[in-house]
Structure formats: C-alpha cells, structure tokens
Amino acid sequence: MLQNENIYIFLLILPIVSFLYSSVGHGGASGYLALMALFSFAPESMKPTALLLNVFVAGISFYYYYKEGFFNKKLFLAFAVTSIPFSLIGGRFDIDASLYKKILAVLLIFAILKMLNVFGKESDKIKDIKLWQGLIVGAVIGFFSGLIGIGGGIILTPLILLFHWGKMKEAAAVSALFIWVNSASALLGQFSVGITLEKESFLLVAIALIGGVLGGYYGSKKINNQKLRYILAFVLIIACAKLMFT
Known part of the structure; x- marks a missing residue:
C-alpha cells in the first residue's frame, strides 16, 4: 500500500486532512478516500483503510466535543438505532472500482456544500x-x-442543520459519534467477508491522529471554523473533479 513514489507527500497531507475534518466533528473518510485515489492506491485497500482511520479520528473528535458539553444523546440515538445494523450490512458488499469513484464524487459534493454553508448556519429555532x-x-x-x-x-x-435538529456544535458532536459507530460496524462487515487490513494501515492511523487530536481540540473550543471550511471545500473540489473525470 505504501509503495507509491509520492508516498511522503501523501503522509504530509494526511494529518492536514484529519485536522480539518476533526475540527468540524468528522472522521475524514471522504477526504482519505479522495487522497488515496489521488495517489493511486489500490481500490481494494481504500475502503477498509478509510474506515479504520475514521474510527480513530472520529473517536478523538467526539471526545473533545463531548468534553465541551455539545453532545445531544437523544438526537444521536434517533439515528444510531438503524444506522448501526445497516452500516454492517452495507460493509459486506463490494462494488466496481469505477462506480466506486463516481459515487464517492457525488458524496463529496455534499461535503463541499456543507463547508460552504449552503445548508445554512446554526439556527436558534431548533426542532425536535x-x-x-x-x-x-x-x-x-x-x-x-x-x-x-x-x-x-x-x-x-x-x-441536521437543514432541518434545524441541532446547532452547529451539536451537529458536530452527534456526527462524530455517529461516524464512529458506523465506521466500526462497517469495518466489522468487511472483516466478516474475509477482508483484512494491511499492517501499514496502523502507521497511517498514528499519523492521522496527530491532525485529529489538534483538530478536535481546536474545533470544540473555537467558535468560528469558517476559514477551515473554505480551505477544505477547495481541497474537496479538486478531489471531486479528479474522481469524476479520471
């Protein structure tokens, strides 16, 4: 997995991606997948590696947001009851590499729109x-x-923001734990069909955690992450274009 001639550039960018995602309560899988695609990683290794990184980075991000009192347990449980078993089921399936890239590109558009606040900022009119x-x-x-x-x-x-189910920081905290349980469940689904992790994956975890810890700390304690979102949106636009047209 780490035989790419530009691997050192990849390893330098990885903690930056984890920092940016963790700062807004995300694990970063969409960013890791895009980054691995840009550096021509084998498609079969991308999914389990991204899920593993997600487990660790989302976990540390949740810790910081929970510590600051932003976690809404009721909101989380409303999603988690069905998301956990269905992510396990989804993790058992494999799809064509070309289709894989196209679907990922479409999902990245959601991330780009979110980072640009197309779905709106936090609202005082929270609905149950x-x-x-x-x-x-x-x-x-x-x-x-x-x-x-x-x-x-x-x-x-x-x-969550679109339907006013929570404010920005609450959405980040709920999403972080949601990501953690879904990633862990999907990873178990991968293991259940015989897919294993390469030993180098844990080196990537250690490097990604550097950015994840800093991002979780920064995001949970700072009020405005707007500049970070614009930077991340720019990165995702490039990655999305690469996935769609190559």
Missing part, C-alpha cells in the same frame, strides 16, 4: 426530531456509508 425521521435517515445513511467506506457525517451534519 421525530422518531420515524431518525430511523429512516439512520438506515439510509448507515447502509450507504457502509457500502462506500465512510462514516456518513458529510451527509448527516448537513441534514
């Missing part, structure tokens, strides 16, 4: 989520996340 809404959203995002190899935060966070 209905149980049936949470169950449906959790199931759909869970299955699709397990299928693609992401935690689903790039979809869940915009939805």
